[in-house]
Amino acid sequence: MTARSLWTTAVVTLGLFVSSSLAVAGSWLDKRSGDKTPDAPHVTARLISETDALIPQAQNRLAVVLDHEAGWHTYWQMPGDSGLATTFKVTAPSDVTVTPPRFPVPERLVVPGVTSYAHHDTTLYPFVATPERHVPTGKRVTLSVKVRYLACKDLCIPGETSASITLPFRINAKPTADAQAVDEAFKALPEVRTIEGVTATYDQTLLKIALPDSVARVNHSLAFFPLDARLFALDKDQRFVKTPTEDALFWTLSDNAKLDGKTHLKGVLVADDGPTKGGWAVETDLKLMPGTVTVPAESLTSGLSTETSAEDLTTLSAILFALVGGLILNLMPCVFPVLSLKLLDLIEHRENRAQLAKHGFAFTGGVLASMLVISGLLLALRSAGVALGWGFQLQNPLVVALLLILFITLTLNLVGTFEFTLGTGLANKGADAAPKQGLSGSFFTGILAVIVASPCTAPFMGAALGFALTQSAASALLVFMSLGLGMALPWLLLCLFPAWAGLLPKPGLWMVRLRQVMAVPMGLAVLWLGWVLTKQVNTAGIWIILSASAACAVFLWLLGRAQWGLGSNRVLMGLMLAILVASLGLISSGLFARSGSVMAEKGEWLTWSPDAVETTLAAGQPAFVDFTAAWCITCQANKVSTLNRESVHEAFKRHGVKLFVADWTNQDPTITDTLNRFARSGVPLYLLYKPDGNVEVLPQLLTPDAVIDVVDKLP
Numbered sequence: 001m002t003a004r005s006l007w008t009t010a011v012v013t014l015g016l017f018v019s020s021s022l023a024v025a026g027s028w029l030d031k032r033s034g035d036k037t038p039d040a041p042h043v044t045a046r047l048i049s050e051t052d053a054l055i056p057q058a059q060n061r062l063a064v065v066l067d068h069e070a071g072w073h074t075y076w077q078m079p080g081d082s083g084l085a086t087t088f089k090v091t092a093p094s095d096v097t098v099t100p101p102r103f104p105v106p107e108r109l110v111v112p113g114v115t116s117y118a119h120h121d122t123t124l125y126p127f128v129a130t131p132e133r134h135v136p137t138g139k140r141v142t143l144s145v146k147v148r149y150l151a152c153k154d155l156c157i158p159g160e161t162s163a164s165i166t167l168p169f170r171i172n173a174k175p176t177a178d179a180q181a182v183d184e185a186f187k188a189l190p191e192v193r194t195i196e197g198v199t200a201t202y203d204q205t206l207l208k209i210a211l212p213d214s215v216a217r218v219n220h221s222l223a224f225f226p227l228d229a230r231l232f233a234l235d236k237d238q239r240f241v242k243t244p245t246e247d248a249l250f251w252t253l254s255d256n257a258k259l260d261g262k263t264h265l266k267g268v269l270v271a272d273d274g275p276t277k278g279g280w281a282v283e284t285d286l287k288l289m290p291g292t293v294t295v296p297a298e299s300l301t302s303g304l305s306t307e308t309s310a311e312d313l314t315t316l317s318a319i320l321f322a323l324v325g326g327l328i329l330n331l332m333p334c335v336f337p338v339l340s341l342k343l344l345d346l347i348e349h350r351e352n353r354a355q356l357a358k359h360g361f362a363f364t365g366g367v368l369a370s371m372l373v374i375s376g377l378l379l380a381l382r383s384a385g386v387a388l389g390w391g392f393q394l395q396n397p398l399v400v401a402l403l404l405i406l407f408i409t410l411t412l413n414l415v416g417t418f419e420f421t422l423g424t425g426l427a428n429k430g431a432d433a434a435p436k437q438g439l440s441g442s443f444f445t446g447i448l449a450v451i452v453a454s455p456c457t458a459p460f461m462g463a464a465l466g467f468a469l470t471q472s473a474a475s476a477l478l479v480f481m482s483l484g485l486g487m488a489l490p491w492l493l494l495c496l497f498p499a500w501a502g503l504l505p506k507p508g509l510w511m512v513r514l515r516q517v518m519a520v521p522m523g524l525a526v527l528w529l530g531w532v533l534t535k536q537v538n539t540a541g542i543w544i545i546l547s548a549s550a551a552c553a554v555f556l557w558l559l560g561r562a563q564w565g566l567g568s569n570r571v572l573m574g575l576m577l578a579i580l581v582a583s584l585g586l587i588s589s590g591l592f593a594r595s596g597s598v599m600a601e602k603g604e605w606l607t608w609s610p611d612a613v614e615t616t617l618a619a620g621q622p623a624f625v626d627f628t629a630a631w632c633i634t635c636q637a638n639k640v641s642t643l644n645r646e647s648v649h650e651a652f653k654r655h656g657v658k659l660f661v662a663d664w665t666n667q668d669p670t671i672t673d674t675l676n677r678f679a680r681s682g683v684p685l686y687l688l689y690k691p692d693g694n695v696e697v698l699p700q701l702l703t704p705d706a707v708i709d710v711v712d713k714l715p
Contacts, residue, residue, distance in 0.1 A: 042067075042068075042069035042072070043066060043067070043068055043069065043072060043074060043149060043151045043159060043161060044066070044067045044161055044163075045064060045065065045066055045067075045145065045147045045161045045162060045163040046064075046065040046067070046163050047062060047063075047064060047065070047143060047144070047145055047163045047164060047165035048062065048063050048065055048124075048165070048176070048178035048181065048182060049061075049062045049165060049167060049176055049178065049182070050062065050175065050176065050178065050179045050182040050183065051173035051174060051175060051176060051179070052167070052173055052174050052175075052176050053167055053168050053169065053170035053172075053173035053174075054096070054129060054131050054141070054167050054168070054169050054170070054173070055131070055169075055170065055171065055172075055173050056131045056132065056133055056134075056135050056137075056169055056171070057130070057131065057132070057133045058130065058131075059128045059129075059130055060128065060129045060130065060131070060173075061126060061127075061128055061182050061183075061186060062126070062127055062128070062129055062143070062165070062182065063101070063124040063125060063126040063127065063178075063181070063182050063185045064088060064090075064101045064124070064125040064126075064127070064145050064147065064163070065122060065123070065124050065125075065163075065181075066086075066119065066122070066123050066125070066147065066149075067121075067122050068119070068120045068121055068122070068123070068151070071153045072120065072151050072152065072153045073107075073109070073118040073119060073120040073151070073152055073153075074086045074118065074119055074120075074123075074149040074150065074151050074152075075106075075116065075117065075118050075119070075149070075150060076103055076106035076117035076118060076119065076225070077103045077227070078117060078225070078226065078227050078228070079116055079117060079118075079150075080109075080114075080115050080116035080117045080118075080234050081114045081115050081116060081234050082114055082116050082673050082674075083116050083118070083150050083152065083156070083673070084149075084150040084158065086103075086119075086147065086148070086149045086150075087147070087148045087149075088100065088101045088125065088145055088146070088147055089145065089146045089147075090127065090143065090144070090145045091143070091144045091145070091146075092129060092141070092143045093141045093142075095131060095132045095135050096129055096130065096131045096132070096135075096141060096143070097129070097130045097131075097132075098127060098128070098129045098130075098143065099127045099128045099129075100127060101125035101126065101127040101145070102125060102126060102127065102189050103119075103125060104119070104123065104124070104125070104185070104188045104189060104190075105188070105190060105225070105268060105270055105274045105281050106118055106119055106225060107119065107120065108223075108225075115234035117225060118152075124181060124182070124184075124185035124188075125185075126182060126185040126186050126189065129143060131169060135169045136169060137169050137170060137171060138168055138169065138170070139168065139169050140166055140167065140168045140169075141166070141167065141168075141169065142164050142165070142166045143164065143165055143166075143167070144162060144163065144164035144165075145162060145163055145164070146160065146161075146162045147160065147161050147162065147163075148160050149161075152670075152673075154609055154610065154611055154670070155609075155668075155669060155670035156669045156670050156673050157669060158669070184276075187275060187276070188274070188275055188276050188281075189275075189281075190268045190270075190281035190282055190283040191280070191281065191282045191283070192282075192283045192284075193282060193283075193284060194284055194285055195211075195269070195282055195284050195286075197211075197212050198210065198211055198212075198269070198284070198286055198287075199286065199287050199288075199289065200265045200286040200287065200288045200289070201288075201289055201290070201291040201292075201293055202253065202288065202289075202290060202291070202293065203290065203291065203292055203293045204253075205252065205253055206250060206251065206252060206253060206293040207231075207232070207250070207251040207252075207253055207265075207293065208248055208249070208250055208251075208293045209222075209224055209248065209249040209251070209269070209286065210246050210247070210248045210249075211246060211247040211248070212246050218240075218242070218247045218271045218272060218279075220272060221240055221271070221272055221273060221279075222240045222247055222249045222269070222270070222271050223238060223240075223249070223269075223270045224238065224249055224251070224267050224268070224269055224270070225267055225268040225270065226265070226266070226267040227266040227267050227268075228265075228266065228267075230254060230258075231253060231254060231265075232251050232252065232253060232254055233251075233252040233253065233254045234254075236251075236252040238250065238251055250293070262288055263287070263288055263289075264285050264286065264287060264288055265285070265286040265287075265288045266283075266284075266285050266286075267283070267284070267286070268281055268282065268283045268284075269281065269282050269284055318475075318479050319478055319479055319482040320482075322479045322480070322482040322483040322486065323482045323483070323485060323486040323489075324486060325483060325486060326482065326483040326484060326485060326486020326487040326488075326489070327486045327487075327489060327490065328486075329483075329486070329487050330487060330490055356495045357495050357496055358439055359439060359442045359495055360442075360491060360492040360493075360494070360495025360496055361492070361495075362439040362440070362442035362443040362446070363442040363443065363445060363446040363449075363488060363491055363492070363495075364446065364485070364488040364491075364492050365443055365446065366442065366443040366444055366445065366446020366447045366448075366449075366450075367446040367447075367449060367450055367484045367485075367487050367488040368446075368481060368484045368485065368488070369443075369446075369447065370446065370447040370450040370484075371450050371480050371481060371483065371484035372477070372480070372481070372484075374450065374480075375476065375477060375480035375481075376477070395536075395629075395631075395664070395665065395666055395667045397533060397536040397537050397541070397587050397592075397593055398584065398587050398588040400529055400532050400533050400536060400631065401533060401545060401548065401584060401587050402584070403529055404526060404529040404530060404533065404545070404549065405548065405549070405552050405580070405584075406448075407522055407525045407526045407529060408526055408549055408552050408553060408556075409552065409556060410522050411519050411522040411523045411526055412553065412556045412557075412560075413556075414515045414516065414518050414519035414522060415515075415516055415519045416515070416516070416560075417556055417557055417560045418556045418557070418559045418560030418563055419560070419563055446488065449487060450484065450487070528633070529631075530545070530549070531630070532630045532631045532665070533545050535594070535630035535665050536593060536594055536630070536665060536666060537587065537592045537593055537594060538592050538593075538594055540592050541586075541587060541592030541593070544583045544586050544587060544592065545583070545587065547579060547583050548579070548580050548583035548584060548587075551576040551577070551579035551580040551583065552576075552580050554572075554576045555573055555576035555577055555580065558572060558573045558576070559573065593666070594666060604649070604652070604658075604659045605626075605659045605660070605661050606658070606659065606660050606661070607660070607661060607663075608625055608627075608660035608661055608662035608663075608671075609670075610670065610674075612660060613625065613660065613689055616658045616689070617689055617691055620691050621656050621657070621658050621691065622655060622656065622657045622658070622688060622689060622690050622691060622714055623657065623658045623659075623660060623688075623689040624652065624657050624658070624659050624660065624686070624687070624688050624689075624711075625660045625661075625662055625685075625686070625687045625689070626643060626659070626660070626661050626662065626684070626686060627662040627664060627671060627674070627675065627680075627683045627684060627685035627686070627687070628661060628662070628663060628664065628683055628684055629663065629664040629665045629683050630663075630665040631665065632664075632682075632683045632684060634683075634684055634700065634701070635683055635684045638684060638686075638701065638702045641702065641703070641704075642702040642703060642704050642706075642707055643702065643707075645704050647704055647708065648704050648707050648708060651707070651708045651711040651712060652711060654711075654712075655711055655712070655714045657688075657711060657714070662674070664683050684700055685697070685700075686698035686699075686700075686702065688710055688711070688714075690714065696710055698710060
């Protein structure tokens with residue numbers, strides 16, 4: 001390949017990749033807009049007022065009402081282990097000041113290993129509107145609210161709804177039919193104040209919130225709803241203990257809790273089930289201090305754990321994990337075909353140390369630059385509320401089709417069907433026909449390596465990226481850059497230390513044979529991408545993909561004939577190119593895309609859903625869930641090496657384990673949400689749910705012995 005031609009090819013590929021990824025993101029964002037999509041739950045908003053007019057210079061009380069369809073819920077201002085906080089944007093005229101709507105005390109929702117804070121049925125979020133003093137009496141004004149939410153039942157769907165209310169300015173106002181509801185909504189709100197004398201003491205694993213005698217005593221229950229989710233293991237039970245001198249609440253800290261240097265703890269204290277049931281609720285800022293926390297022996301239960309997790313990740317350890325994961329990615333089958341192209345550079349420049357080093361830095365620059373683009377896009381979409389993970393772009397059939405065409409192109413180039421040149425007189429160049437690649441070629445080979453790496457998840461990599469997506473943008477980008485550096489490091493070291501590259505044979509005619517051998521893994525990648533597309537498009541879509549592939553192959557064959565002076569047929573080449581472009585356009589329309597689970601399993605494997613797992617556990621059976629995708633090579637390798645083995649299935653049968661497949665081939669917010677709960681940004685993820693409520697996370701690379709050992713520990 002020449003530098004200029006590979007530059008052109010890579011630029012076009014990257015441009016198509018990024019634009020199609022943005023198209024996917026745009027379509028998902030579009031689904032979040034509007035009051036209701038065809039598949040959206042029935043979450044609707046209303047605005048109600050305590051009075052039939054707004055009184056100037058007075059605090060007029062109103063409320064946003066969210067009506068949830070039966071079984072659906074949205075999330076509190078701190079959603080917990082999963083979900084997204086509901087947000088409100090109230091719009092009012094410039095002469096009316098409004099406060100943000102406030103959240104009532106949420107309900108604590110618990111499924112095995114995951115705790116969320118949510119609202120359901122009809123929930124009121126009250127706020128205050130204060131007109132200026134000199135507003136014109138009798139003038140009618142409109143207040144409106146836009147609500148963004150994530151609604152969940154059997155699956156989770158982001159949505160948006162809006163409401164408005166028009167009221168006049170009047171000196172005197174009468175109560176409306178909603179006056180009592182608004183009044184009760186304000187009474188149900190947590191009081192905002194600092195509670196003197198209440199302290200929060202923590203040690204390595206536990207936190208204690210103590211109410212002394214100076215604070216009103218609690219009769220039967222005390223709960224705390226934190227405004228910082230990362231401090232606590234929310235799935236562990238809070239334990240309320242009464243003693244003669246104090247009322248105390250004990251929490252289990254999360255494995256990643258960072259309390260050193262933190263002096264205050266914000267949250268909502270709720271006593272005796274809250275103000276609507278005779279108790280009280282206070283949103284407060286507690287004084288936080290280190291110390292020794294001891295739970296009375298009689299109050300210890302299985303729900304209060306003092307064990308720490310094996311995945312005690314910090315930013316530094318996540319960076320190291322990502323580096324190791326990037327190194328391992330070089331051995332994965334999705335990356336190797338592209339990296340084999342770098343072997344030609346190493347051989348061609350083995351005796352030119354300075355040139356070899358430049359190629360190493362160029363390749364590393366391409367890897368890091370593309371990693372920055374992809375991770376930045378992923379983080380930006382996540383901040384916009386779109387639930388995505390590593391490899392999200394491969395959930396779009398157009399992106400997979402583009403990769404298929406690219407790999408067909410590379411395969412035909414390696415077998416000598418055509419050469420990457422801008423002219424057609426290659427045959428007249430004699431010896432110059434041998435492939436040459438400049439620094440720009442190395443740079444864009446790095447870009448290509450990252451693009452095709454997304455179907456793979458290496459050991460250490462999943463935990464690191466899952467952690468990164470919960471941190472600040474700066475920390476997350478450091479982790480992603482470390483992953484890219486790990487990918488590029490072996491090739492960079494080979495280029496910087498030419499003595500190692502000196503072990504390679506000298507350039508010669510054998511390189512032509514090497515190129516042909518390299519076409520084998522490229523061709524296998526073509527077959528794999530074609531198989532992935534059969535899981536993403538229907539039968540008509542498959543025929544369109546075959547047409548595009550055939551048109552691409554014929555076009556490149558005709559191009560090769562023209563390059564070698566064997567005649568040209570520009571009309572036929574133009575026709576093939578038109579078929580290729582039209583086919584890709586049809587695929588991009590989404591008319592031929594499949595939806596839902598497409599990884600249909602045989603025998604005992606069932607389609608996963610949270611309800612199906614809960615039903616299984618309620619019946620006293622354990623459940624094993626395979627979170628997978630057709631485009632995930634690691635997932636497919638684990639199926640062949642482990643999950644389809646007879647010995648593994650016998651272990652599952654021996655312990656009555658019910659088997660489920662969670663298919664992420666196409667975009668599924670419920671699966672994405674579950675991956676996030678277990679700090680994973682992509683597949684594979686393997687979970688063994690036990691009837692006692694515990695969940696065991698298995699390694700990303702499975703072996704039969706590893707799975708059998710875990711299953712045999714079941715009672």
